[in-house]
Amino acid sequence: xxxxxxxxxxxxxxxxKAVTPACVAADIxxxxxxxxxxxxxxxxxxxxxxxxxxxxxxxxxxxxxDEQSLQVLRHTVAHVLAQAMRRLYGREVQYTIGPPLTDDxxxxxxxxxxxxxxxxxEDLEKVEQEMxxxxxxxxxxxxxxxxxxxxxxxxxxxxxxxxxxxxxxRARQEGLSTVSLYEQGDFLDLCRGPHLPSTGKVKVxxxxxxxxxxxxxxxxxxxxxxxxxxxxxDKKQLDEHLQRIEEARKRDxxxxxxxxxxxxxxxxxxxxxPLWLPRGAIVRHELESWLRGELVKRGYQMVVTPHIGKLxxxxxxxxxxxxxxxxxxxxxxxTSAEGQEQGYLLKPMNCxxxxxxxxxxxxxxxxxxxRLAEFGTVYRFEQSGExxxxxxxxxxxxxxxxxxxxxxxxxxxxxxxxxxxxxxxxTLELRDYRVRIGLRGPDSSKYVGEPRNWDLAEANIRSVVxxxxxxxxxxxxxxxxYGPKIxxxxxxxxxxxxxxxxIQVDYNIPERFGLEYVGADNAVHRPVMIHRAPFxxxxxxxxxxxxxxxxxFPLWLSPVQLAVLPVSEKFNDYAAEVAGxxxxxxxxxxxxxxxxxxxxxxxxxxLQKVPYLLIVGAREAxxxxxxxxxxxxxxxxxxxLAEAVQALREEVNSRGARAAFCKT
RNA sequence: GCUGCUGUAGCUCAGUGGUAGAGCGCGUCCUUGGUAAGGACGAGGUCAUGGGUUCAACCCCCAUCAGCAGCUCCA
Numbered sequence: 001x002x003x004x005x006x007x008x009x010x011x012x013x014x015x016x017k018a019v020t021p022a023c024v025a026a027d028i029x030x031x032x033x034x035x036x037x038x039x040x041x042x043x044x045x046x047x048x049x050x051x052x053x054x055x056x057x058x059x060x061x062x063x064x065x066d067e068q069s070l071q072v073l074r075h076t077v078a079h080v081l082a083q084a085m086r087r088l089y090g091r092e093v094q095y096t097i098g099p100p101l102t103d104d105x106x107x108x109x110x111x112x113x114x115x116x117x118x119x120x121x122e123d124l125e126k127v128e129q130e131m132x133x134x135x136x137x138x139x140x141x142x143x144x145x146x147x148x149x150x151x152x153x154x155x156x157x158x159x160x161x162x163x164x165x166x167x168x169x170r171a172r173q174e175g176l177s178t179v180s181l182y183e184q185g186d187f188l189d190l191c192r193g194p195h196l197p198s199t200g201k202v203k204v205x206x207x208x209x210x211x212x213x214x215x216x217x218x219x220x221x222x223x224x225x226x227x228x229x230x231x232x233x234d235k236k237q238l239d240e241h242l243q244r245i246e247e248a249r250k251r252d253x254x255x256x257x258x259x260x261x262x263x264x265x266x267x268x269x270x271x272x273x274p275l276w277l278p279r280g281a282i283v284r285h286e287l288e289s290w291l292r293g294e295l296v297k298r299g300y301q302m303v304v305t306p307h308i309g310k311l312x313x314x315x316x317x318x319x320x321x322x323x324x325x326x327x328x329x330x331x332x333x334x335t336s337a338e339g340q341e342q343g344y345l346l347k348p349m350n351c352x353x354x355x356x357x358x359x360x361x362x363x364x365x366x367x368x369x370x371r372l373a374e375f376g377t378v379y380r381f382e383q384s385g386e387x388x389x390x391x392x393x394x395x396x397x398x399x400x401x402x403x404x405x406x407x408x409x410x411x412x413x414x415x416x417x418x419x420x421x422x423x424x425x426x427t428l429e430l431r432d433y434r435v436r437i438g439l440r441g442p443d444s445s446k447y448v449g450e451p452r453n454w455d456l457a458e459a460n461i462r463s464v465v466x467x468x469x470x471x472x473x474x475x476x477x478x479x480x481x482y483g484p485k486i487x488x489x490x491x492x493x494x495x496x497x498x499x500x501x502x503i504q505v506d507y508n509i510p511e512r513f514g515l516e517y518v519g520a521d522n523a524v525h526r527p528v529m530i531h532r533a534p535f536x537x538x539x540x541x542x543x544x545x546x547x548x549x550x551x552x553f554p555l556w557l558s559p560v561q562l563a564v565l566p567v568s569e570k571f572n573d574y575a576a577e578v579a580g581x582x583x584x585x586x587x588x589x590x591x592x593x594x595x596x597x598x599x600x601x602x603x604x605x606x607l608q609k610v611p612y613l614l615i616v617g618a619r620e621a622x623x624x625x626x627x628x629x630x631x632x633x634x635x636x637x638x639x640x641l642a643e644a645v646q647a648l649r650e651e652v653n654s655r656g657a658r659a660a661f662c663k664t
Numbered sequence: 665g666c667u668g669c670u671g672u673a674g675c676u677c678a679g680u681g682g683u684a685g686a687g688c689g690c691g692u693c694c695u696u697g698g699u700a701a702g703g704a705c706g707a708g709g710u711c712a713u714g715g716g717u718u719c720a721a722c723c724c725c726c727a728u729c730a731g732c733a734g735c736u737c738c739a
Contacts, residue, residue, distance in 0.1 A: 110734090121669060211734030212667025219736045223667055226734065254731095258675075267712085267730060323739050348739065383665050383737060384730095392738080446739090481739045499738090568696040595696080603700035617698055627699080635699060 004056035012056075022048040022197065025061045035063040037201055038072045038194050045072065047143050047194040064233035074100035074109040076141065076196040077131075077205045077231040081111050083187035084130035085227075092116045095189070096162040096215065096224060105495025106245055108230035112213055114162065119225050124207040127227070131205070138200030139185040143193055145178045154181075154188065162215070163190045204238045205231035248493040253546035254389040260551050260559070260608060262542075263390060272387040272394030274539060279559035282588065283545075284397075284538055286557050288375055290655070291399055291534065294423065298416065300371040300401055305353035307377060308344045316512055317352040318448045318481060320345055328381045328394075346379035351531055354402040355513045358527075363517040368527065369409050373401035375538070390543030391498055397538040403530040404515070410528050414464045414486075414503060417532045421488055421501040424534040427655060430548060433500070435470055436487045437461055441477025448482055449508030457505040458484045480531070482508040488536075493547040500541055504531040552609045552631060554656035555648070561588045562648065563605040564626075567598050567617030574621040578614060578641060585645045587652070602629065612648065612660075628661050636661040 003015040005024055013024060021039035025032045025048070039046045040060040045068055052059070062069045078098035085093050098111030113119075146154070148171045155163040167190060170176050182191045184199055196202065206229060213226040232238045249255065257263045262280030269275060276284060292302065311330055314320035320327070332343035347353065354372045363370070379395045386392050405413050425433060440447055440454055447454070461484050465472050472486070479485060488501035506529040509515075519525045535541040545553075555561055562582060566575035572593045579591035590610075592601045598615065605613055614626040620638065627638045639647070639661070647660035 106733090118668065209733055210668055213735045214666075217736075219666070223735080225667070228734080265731090271730070317739095319739065326738070380738075385665060385667095385735085386737065388732085479739095494733095565699090567698050570696065595694095597695090597697050597702060598699060599697085600701050601699090606700055613699085615699065619698085629699060 001054050003052055003054060005052065006056060006058045008058075008060050018051045018053045020049050020051060021046065021059060021061060024052075024059060028061075032061055032063075036061045037064060037069045037196050038062045040068065045194050048197050049143065050194075070108075070232070071100045071102065072194055072196060073202065073233065074231045075191075075193075076199070077202055077229065078109040078111045079141075079182065079184065079187065079189055079191070079195065080131050080134050080199055080202060080205075081109075081127065081207070081227060081229065082113070082189065083134055083184060084127050085111075085113055086187055087134075088127060088130055089115065091159050094160060094162050097166075098189075103495075105248070105491075106230075107208060107228040108232075110213075110226050110228045112215070112224040112226045114215075114222060115225050119210050119227070121210060124210060124227070128205075128207050131207075134184075134199050135202045136200075137185070138198050140198045141182060141184045141195045143195070144181050144183065146181055147178050148176060151179045151181060151190065155190065158188065166190060202231065203233050204235050205229055206238060206242075245494075251493040251547045251550045252389075253391070253492075253543040256546050256551040257389065262546065262559070265389070270394070271384065272382060272392070274390055274393055274395075280542070282559040283542055283553065283557050287535065287538065287542070288399070290427075290556075291424070292373075292375075294420065295371075295373050295401070298371070298420065299369075300373040303354065303357055303372050303374050305350065305357075305374060305376060306347075307379070308346055309352060311341065311343050311345055313352045313356075314345050314348070317349075317355075317509060318512060319348050319352070322481070323348065326381055326383075328379055347376075348378055348380055349531075350374055350376040350378060350398060350400045351402055351509060351529070352513075354400075355509065355515065355529075358402075358404050358515060359513065363404075363527075365406060365517055365519045365525070368517060369403050369405035369413055371401055371403045373399075376400050390539040390546075391492065393537075393539050396540065399533050399535040399538060401532055403532070404510075404517075404527045405530070406517075406519075406525070407528055410460055410505070410530070411464050411467075413530055414460065414505065415468060417503045417530060417534075418464065418468060418470070418486065420532075421503065421534045424501065425488065428545060428548070429554075429656075430490055430500075430544070433488050433490045435465070435472040436478060436489055436499075437465065437472050437474045438478030438480070438485045438487055439474055439476045440479050440484065443477075446477075446481060447479065449511065453507035453511070454484070457507055460505050461486060480504050480506075482506045483531075485531075490544055490548075492544060498540060498544060500536040500544065501534045502532065502536055505529075506531060550609075552611075555611045555660075556652045556655045558609075558611050559588065560590050560605075560608065560610045561652070562590075562612040562614055563601075563610050564589060564591045564614045564616060565598060565601040565605070566591075566593060567615065569593065569595060571616050571618070571621050575616050578616055578626055581641060582614075582645050582648070585649055587645070587648055606631070614644065630661055 001017060003019055005013045025036040036048055039048055039062055042058050082095040082098055094114035096112040100109045101107050148167060152164055152167045167179055179190060180192060182189050182195055207227055208230060209228045211226050212223045215221040215224055261277050263277055264275040266275060311320055327348050328346045330343045330345045332341055334342050336342050357372055375397050377395060377397045382392055382394055403413050439458055483504050483506035485502050485504040487499045489497050489499050491497055510526050510529050515527050516524045517527055564575045564579045566572050575591050579589045582589040611631045613629040616626055620626055625638045625640050626644050628636045630636050651658055651660040
């Protein structure tokens, strides 16, 4: 037998019997053998104890300096967690799955357990202690392959029903005849691996939270107890990680919303029904009026429609009764002669109203595309456990528009919608987003209309995104009930994903409402609809925006753009004059004439993240100037009052593209 | 909706089976100060709500409501 091992540096080693990566590491150097945690064989992550037989293999020994090792470490810590749970709570613990997590902002791994009694946060401390013992015991971790039947029997003997189920499924679905098991002392798990060679290689870890999770993600099945944790190779990395989470929590829009007086969620009003405070309303109004201007430039026409509509309207559209449980209960006014309930619904979407505007008159192809836009508030009865701050609410304002066009116009309209979303995200510096194409799923009862319409709409979307060269992923079962969509998705401060902008192609609603236009051929045709919202929801968008800027909005969006701070009350008159002059120039200004010292005033307005502070004292009053202090920069010098106001105006008008008082 | 945790002053949070405390904020007064906290005094709480246990509950138990983390859902 000849085993040829090629190493990353280009050198190679030859053996005449099967070897393991651990042996190779030992042959290279004792230090490497000591540092080795796992290996990569021909690009595949592998245990150090894997046998390499006849032939040539590319081998890389992984140490704590390799990215992939962290995954292996976390996977092993998950096993240590399960072993600790087993030791503490005995045979009654059913352990299910416990993978490492990639790309999760907070957590590094989890393990799901079925427990006879609940696990509280305070129990985590005990579990951690037991885990430390297991690490101290330095138990070797062994991989074995067993025939399915034998593995099944071993887990059945251990009373691990979930593992038995997993083995059965895997044997059935993947046709496997053997499965791999990992064993460390008294603990046995079904696992693909790879793992560290022994529990002693685990260094620092921390259990972070306990939560519920359905077995196999199915809410009809058992609710399991999920324990989340994180692990690193050294303490410093863990500390930095925890620090990062803490910093992220300070950016949380719910925290900043209170500190900066932007919005309020009141128990009296109801969950998921935010109230916009004066300062938050300014941000919202600025965004609205900016976008309205962009829409009008692009040939949109603004419309206004009421917050409710008759049930019949939503029966036609398909919103009611198919999505009954996610709507506020209808306002019932009676029963029709045929026994059908009659009444009104808080609108879950604006499209049925806009469709009525389209239908209000006979349409000619010459009017198309007809673009009807509205900042329309919609209401959805989201499940109570889903509500969070501004990002998931029960009543929100959609920057909605419906474009009615001919099939020939559709793709160019879609392209310009994409352009608009990109303008919105770009202007607000939200560059870290991904694009998802939401397609039909396998369950046809969730979607209205003929497959022919869907095929067409999906083809339109693919054609547009590929023409524009966009990066995207296609995801089945993410479509709207009437059509496929292009969604723009961003992450919040804790790495959770949220859909903002959306563009949807719809051949079905026009059909359900019997929409028509007269073509150049004097025949009647059916228009196509685009539903699109570049912000998506003003509430969610601003929630994300608050976190993105950490509350430090660009000047044009800042609720308070500048504060005038007199050095003492002797200069209150001049300060009032400065504030007045900025105010008449259309700047949002506060004059801080409290009796506090200047340092205290600076601190107060800095914490409020006001972009510019204008400090005035004897020197400034004499020279009719202001001393400018810029957020995040500090003092930038004194400028004549008129000049300063002019510079600030220009920064506002540029929407952040040009900063005033920049040192060149 | 489900699992777990949490709910004390406007905010952030201490606290005890014997009817409550700090810091910040707020008010008044003193100070008139030059680039991130000047000082003094004061007001402010049915300890989420409703039941129960107890001589006695903010504290223990149950329910409800709300928030947080996660799961599920999201037209």
